[in-house]
Amino acid sequence: MKPRLSASSHLALAVAMAIAVHLASIYLAPDLIMRRVIKTVASESAQPYWPPPIDHTQRRIVMPSPDLLYAVCAYDLSQGPLQVELAASYPRYWSIALYNSRSDNFMTVSSGEVKENPMPLIIDESVSTRRGLLLMRVLTGGKPEWLAEADAFRRQLSCVQ
Amino acid sequence: MKRGSTLALLYLTAVVLGLGSAWFAVKRIGIEGVSAGAWRADLLAGSADAGLYTRARIAVNAVLALDRSETIYFLATLDDTGRPLRAECRYRLSGVAPDALWWSITGYAEDNFLFPVESGRYSVSAESTGVAVGESFVATVGPGEADIETSGSGALRLTLRLYRPAAALQRDPASLDAPSIERIGACP
Numbered sequence A: 001m002k003p004r005l006s007a008s009s010h011l012a013l014a015v016a017m018a019i020a021v022h023l024a025s026i027y028l029a030p031d032l033i034m035r036r037v038i039k040t041v042a043s044e045s046a047q048p049y050w051p052p053p054i055d056h057t058q059r060r061i062v063m064p065s066p067d068l069l070y071a072v073c074a075y076d077l078s079q080g081p082l083q084v085e086l087a088a089s090y091p092r093y094w095s096i097a098l099y100n101s102r103s104d105n106f107m108t109v110s111s112g113e114v115k116e117n118p119m120p121l122i123i124d125e126s127v128s129t130r131r132g133l134l135l136m137r138v139l140t141g142g143k144p145e146w147l148a149e150a151d152a153f154r155r156q157l158s159c160v161q
Numbered sequence B: 001m002k003r004g005s006t007l008a009l010l011y012l013t014a015v016v017l018g019l020g021s022a023w024f025a026v027k028r029i030g031i032e033g034v035s036a037g038a039w040r041a042d043l044l045a046g047s048a049d050a051g052l053y054t055r056a057r058i059a060v061n062a063v064l065a066l067d068r069s070e071t072i073y074f075l076a077t078l079d080d081t082g083r084p085l086r087a088e089c090r091y092r093l094s095g096v097a098p099d100a101l102w103w104s105i106t107g108y109a110e111d112n113f114l115f116p117v118e119s120g121r122y123s124v125s126a127e128s129t130g131v132a133v134g135e136s137f138v139a140t141v142g143p144g145e146a147d148i149e150t151s152g153s154g155a156l157r158l159t160l161r162l163y164r165p166a167a168a169l170q171r172d173p174a175s176l177d178a179p180s181i182e183r184i185g186a187c188p
Helices: A007-042 A144-154 B002-027 B052-062 B167-171
Strands: A068-076 A082-086 A094-100 A105-110 A121-123 A131-139 A157-160 B034-036 B039-041 B071-076 B090-096 B100-109 B123-125 B136-143 B148-150 B156-165 B180-184
Touching: A007 A068, A007 A131, A007 B002, A007 B052, A068 A082, A068 A144, A068 A157, A094 A121, A105 A121, A131 A144, B002 B052, B100 B148, B156 B167
Parallel strands: B136 B148
Antiparallel strands: A068 A131, A082 A121, A082 A157, A094 A105, A094 A131, B034 B039, B039 B071, B071 B156, B090 B136, B090 B180, B100 B123, B100 B156
């Protein structure tokens, strides 16, 4: 017959469990949130995915900027390296940011830097986790007259595996 | 039987406490980092150097943030006098355009999404204010006719984004001459 744990032992175990659940939740939150974001983007039929201009009906990702147009690619490096190309230029601010599955922004290329960081970008498992996300931001400043140009520019992005 | 139920309740309480305290840590505890006026910036947003709690807070409240060399995000949840910002109140933002390639201030509801307003007045920026770096600007925030329109009631969060901030600001974000946030009139 197994000896019963004392009440104080159970209490100590419960405290340890509360701390473990707390730390596990904090540790896993970025992975779980990124997994959901990557899955949502990957479910779109085409990559890159070009979300519509941001307004209050966009409720997939918190704190969207209404002054930007976005393009997104989800990748899985088990299918080979990701090759990112962007042929056109744009007279205002833009950036291409890469995030790993822990939500770290491990690489960014932005307007003004392209001469030093020429396209194409090659992303492999030496720089990223197996799954990750590319997010392109193109400034529209909320101005309708910039929107068409920004939209045409973001559609020059290609993510090939 | 009674002992078994008591133990089950004890361990269930432990799980709930663990989850609840984690939620509190990421949603209710203020961000780490530096302050400039009523604004606060987490300098490790998007960084691989971010600690456990910073990483979780950013993932929950501002996933896909950029590294500080590219963008600095300042968040305000209080006005200049320390009162919590409220969607049903009116505010006056005033200051000088920060030294960055581009900047914007956007209003978010308590759930970190844009306010459901048909006007589309979600933000003010270098473009909408029409001022150059170092020049003064004034903007209003609140329900109805305001530069940043809010709706409903509850917490209001203002985010100041500095894209490609000047090198001095990257080195010392606390040196930002941050916009002041003054409440106008009484809240309903």
